Amino acid sequence: MSSSPYETYSPVSGPQPPSPYGGYDPYTAETVAYGVPYGVPYEDTYRPAYEPSAPPEPPAPPMSPTLPRQQQVAGGRVREGRAARRRKGSERPDFRRLLPQALVVAFLAGGTTAFVAKDKAIELNVDGKPRTLHTFADDVTELLADEGVAVGAHDVVAPAPGTELASGDEVRVHYGRPVRITLDGEQREVWTTAHTVEAALAEFGVRVEGAYLSLARSRKIGRQGLTIDVRTERTVTIMADGRARTIRTNAATVGEAVEAAGITLRGEDTLSVAAASFPRDGQTVTVLRITGSKEVREELIPYDVRRTQDASLFKGTEVVDQAGRPGLRRVTFALRSVNGVKQKPRRVRTEVVREPRAQLVRVGSKPLPTSVQGADHLDWGSLAACESGGRPNAVDPSGTYGGLYQFDTQTWQSLGGSGRPQDATATEQTFRAKRLYVQRGAGPWPHCGGRLHG
Incomplete structure (x- = not known):
């Protein structure tokens, strides 16, 4: 043993x-x-x-000390x-004891396998800064949320949010940047994920060869964005002195493009478009050579006629109390020739040399008598028919005599008439003729006076 x-x-x-x-x-x-x-x-x-518990074993008898x-x-x-x-x-x-232990081991082994299977190795690149990480996220959205990466409407995520993830995938986040660009005179605001000015312009499709840039191409674009002025190279044709010059330019104004073509404006020379306007691609600008002079002319200023009623005068009678006088003004005109072609004179200044003086006339309002003693019985109709054909406004070819009875102006006014006899009424003309007959008989009408007696 x-x-x-x-x-x-x-x-x-x-x-x-x-x-x-x-x-x-x-x-x-x-x-x-x-x-x-x-x-x-x-x-x-x-x-x-x-398993039921075994019955307790009875205690051993104590060992006798004796x-x-x-x-x-x-x-x-x-x-x-x-x-x-x-x-x-x-x-x-x-085996009854080993069976529960085997089940526990199997459960733990399966859980560990599932735990390991959900773990993924992902490369996350945020705005050009890559890093590799392990995650249990199922898709891109969950991954970005777990990593605290916030994205906005102008940011780009690849693959798209919601895409399922697998171990070895790469997720890229590109932040959007606002760019306030003035492109060939037109202002606008756009968003880009590019990091430099050159990359952003390439993304916008802007040709930078020969263009003017207010910022360097290599300038970095921060998250806050930037403002840039871009003028692309354009073709502009300038017509001057009978010759066409075509240039390539990124000038900011038409005036700068004309200077770049070697053309000088002198005196009153101007352009067919505003010099401060933006030159467009394919535009044609004409230089206008202007020669000018001034001319001074004198013009008469018509006078006014002011008439007042006078009851002491018979109707149809006018008395000129103040003769009218025209005024005088001096007018300055600008005379221009554009590329040798004369333009219509342009009034540039007016100076009054003498003011006009109005003519003052008294007009009779007293009714005219129709009867003249010693002349009412005569045939005045036959006389008028012979002298003027019975027309009150008749005037002889020489312009000396007028009216029904062919008065000359001096005789007419001596009888109390005003103005010209042909402008008076037929009644007044007959009344004046009767007065003339009383004074001088039929002598004033040597050819037709015999008609008065029938």
Whole structure:
């Protein structure tokens, strides 16, 4: 019998080769419970939950102190032998106990596999700054939210938000930048994800060869954006002095383009379009060579005629109290020739030299008498028919005589008439003719005077 208080169990029968550990075999050695000193007998009390507990073993009778020491040792050895047999039986595998443990191990192994499968290695590039990370996010949206990357309406995310992720994928975020650009005179605001002026202009489709840029092409565009003025190279034709000059220019104004073509404006020279306007591609600009002078002319200013009623004068009688006099003004005209062609004179200044003087006339309002004693019985109709054909406004070819009875102006006014006889009424003309007959008889009408007597 071994001197060790523990028995060893070997599943292989027959003689065994000597152990490198001497008398200690690590494969068959018994496991000692935690907290139990080595050499103290240990009983395995584990029972699965589904196995009913074994009935407690009755306690051993106390060793009598009066027994001889040999009997005490013998009784102790008997008890040790029984415990060793129980331990030997407990070392045999119990499949009912191993089954729940196997299920727990399998569950833990499956969970670990699923945990590892959801972990993804992703490269996240935010505005040109890449980094590799591990994530459990299912798609791009969840990844950006987990990483605290906020995107706006003008930002670009590739692949698009919501796209499912797989290990090894790359996600790029490009932030939008506002660019306030004045392109060939037209202002607008656009957004770009480019980082430099040159890349942004290429994205906008702007040709920079030969163009004027207010900022360097290599200028970086920050998140706050920038303002830039761009003038592309254009073709402009300038017509001057009978010759056409076509140039390529990025000038800001038509005037600058004309100067770039080597054309000088002198004196009153001007252009067919405003010099400050923006030159368009394919535009034709004409230089207008202007020569000019001034001319002064004098013009009469008509006078007014002011008439007032006079009851002391017979109707149809007018008396001029103040003769009218025209005024005088001096007018300055600008005379121009454009490319050798004379233009219509343009009035540039007016100066009044003398004010006009109005003519004052008194007009009779007293009714005219129709009867003149000593002349009412005569045939005045026959005389009028002979002198003027019976027309009150008749005038002879020389312009000296007028009216029904062909008065000259001096005779007419001496009889109290005003103005010209042909402008008076037929009644007034007959009245004046009767007065003339009383004064001078039929003599004033040498050819037709005999008609008065029928």
